[in-house]
Amino acid sequence: MxxxxxxxxxxxxxxxxxxxxxxxxxxxxxxQHGSSKMKPMAAEVVTSGVVKGVLAETSQLKIRHQPIPEWSMGAMQMKFSLSPGMSTEDFSNGQQIKFRLRQENMMEFTILEVLEE
Incomplete structure (x- = not known):
């Protein structure tokens, strides 16, 4: 007991x-991870790159883009979705473009518009 x-x-x-x-x-x-010193991530950014692939079936472009310092992202090749109203028919491999984009979620990015260089 x-x-x-x-x-x-x-x-x-x-x-x-x-x-x-x-x-x-x-x-x-x-x-907290030092949140008081960190800047919030930009909702939209502008960058430029070269079209490396046009994916008509998914309405996406593969682009080798320049660094995006606002998102602490280096230069790389990625897939980008096109916003409604944009068409893959307006793009071709090797085309140099400047564009405005938004991050939809962790791994999804959408091109909102193509800008004049």
Whole structure:
């Protein structure tokens, strides 16, 4: 009987300590990541690039674009969706374009308009 009381007491003490630890590590202060110094990501940006592929079936372009400093993104080749009203027929491989785009979600980017260079 004495042993089971001691065991029960130890288990309760351990669980209480674990709950306190879990609550402490879930504190919002632990997850700020220097947010007070970070700039918010721009909703829309302008960049330029070269069309490397026209994907008519998905209404997308493959473009090798210049760096996008507003999004901390280096130069690379990516697929971009065209906004409604734009047509892949207006683009060709090798075409140099300057364009305004928006990030829809983590990996989806949409060309909103093509600008004059």
């Amino acid at each position: 004495k042993r089971s009381l001691v065991t029960s007491f130890c288990m309760c003490f351990a669980l209480a300590g674990f709950q306190a630890f879990a609550q402490d590590t879930a504190s919002p202060a632990m997850h």
